[in-house]
Amino acid sequence: MADDQTLDKYKKLKVLGKGSFGKAYLVEKTECSQLCVIKQMETTQMSKQEKDDAIRESQVLKRMCHPNIVKFHEVFMTKRGRLCIVMDFADGGDLYQFLKKRNHELLQEDKILNMFTQMALAVKHVHDNKVLHRDLKTQNIFLTKDGTVKLGDFGIARVLEATKDFAKTMVGTPYYISPEIIEERPYSFKSDVWSLGVILYELTALKHPFDAQSLHDLAVKILKGKYADIDSRYTKELGDLIRKCLTVDDAKRPTLQDILNLPILKPYVDKNMAEAPSSPVKVPAGGSGAGAAGGSLEDDDDDAGRAAAAVSKIKLEQGGGHKNNADALRKQLKERLTDDEFKKAYDIVKSLGGGKPGEDEGNNPVVAKFKEFMDGEKALEVARMMQLLVFLEDLGALRGGK
Known part of the structure; x- marks a missing residue:
């Protein structure tokens, strides 16, 4: 954990979003004018041991060096007890907003497969490090203006795992939860494959494969594994790829290596393995251009942040x-x-x-x-x-x- 000087290295530009974890800020790293994102979590309801565990788990990000994973910088605690995870800024927004802006205009299959391959390569790198992501969803997939897809919010997933905060996962965005989690069976690498399958379906259909007006009805649909067919313009191979990822029986669901070995993905794997990683985003000359004045990361104090801290007291165990x-x-x-x-x-x-x-x-x-x-x-x-x-x-x- 760093001292107060760590916080002073970053100038707050604006709030990027809020979630069950707390807030995300766009900041400028003043020593080099690099734009970064700070994910800030309330920890006031956590014990000292839980705080130490969360910081230790965040350090796993240092091992995740991959062109399709948002780069981790550091983790520290503020004076008010807010855990901050600093990472690169992806200037193309997130996949959720990208798909929302399509306005029902379907993507070309080539683009779908290229984006999915980048995600799969990123998650495989995570799995190769003997780590589960646990929180794959379109809000956690980021884009850069040069077309690179990056897996993000990995630190948040690790911290939630460290604090055993099952509640935030189940209530926050449950569309990506695998059947085995609903059935209280152990989370495995293949649970991440299921979540990737949900994202792949969204890339193809611009909607969730499993949707309902209540959590109960959603759980029933996920357990049945039935979803609407994709548009006829897409190939049978793409439909088969979705079906493989969304196999309800996790014992029959393929691994990520199996997925990446499929002929439909081979040209995209070769292409992405050959390309160099993108450069970090810098503040434009003459100003931040972020549309907001600078400020301290300790300034904000709102209901959502306090409510998120309060919910962190819910101690439920998977299993x-x-x-x-x-x-x-x-x-x-x-x-x-x-x-x-x-x-x-x-x-x-x-x-x-x-x-x-x-x-x-x-x-x-x-x-x-x-x-x-x-x-x-x-x-x-x-x-x-x-x-x-x-x-x-x-x-x-x-x-x-x-």
Whole structure:
């Protein structure tokens, strides 16, 4: 962990986004005018051991040197106890926004396969280092203006693993969760392959292969493994590639090496293995051009950040059993709420289905209802916890209470 001088090396330009982890900032590394991203996580509810574990796990990024992985710079803790992970800035945005801007205009197969190959090569490098990613999704795939695809947010995934924060994974963006995770079986390298298959389908169809209005219905669809056929303009080989990645039985699902050995990907593997990595993004001469004034990374203080910190108290274990995890979460909620608040909140989530998975919390009807009888910060926190409770109860019922 670094001292206060580490923070002074970076000038905050603007907020790039918010998530269950905290905030992401665009910053300028003042000594060399390089643009970087700082992912900042609240750790106020973590024990000293958990903080040390999170920092240690972040250091694994140093081994991940690959042209298709966002470069890690350093990790440090601020005076307010916020964990900061510094990495390169990808100037082309993320894959989620890229696909959203397509406005239903399908991509050419050549571009799909080239982008997917770069992702697969990045994840294979991670697997070769005996590490699982655990949080692959379009929001964690970044693009550069020269067309390079980069796997990012790897440090966040490692930190969430270190803090055993199962809650953020399940409630945040559950579209990419593999069947074995829903069934409480161990996460493996092939779980990352499933998530890549979901991303490949999105590249091809511009929508999720599995979608639903509630977490329960989404889990059922994932377990069945049924999705709509891709457009007829695409080759049978591309359809077969998606099918292989989205094989429900992980024992029959191919490894990444198997995937990369397929004839359909060979020319793209050869092309990307031969190309040199891109250069870091620099601040343009004459100013940052970032559209925001500089500032301190300690300045911000908002409901979302505090709610994210509060949710970090949810200690659920993968492999702990859906019923046991639901019981533990119910106990935590009852410690925070009156009996009347608990019943009212529980009934709202049951009646509204918990809101659409991954829905922006500002538009989530559950949060809006909760704000009618509790403050904004508490509404965010309780909504996340209560939605997860109902989800775990439903999954337990699906599996006969296991």
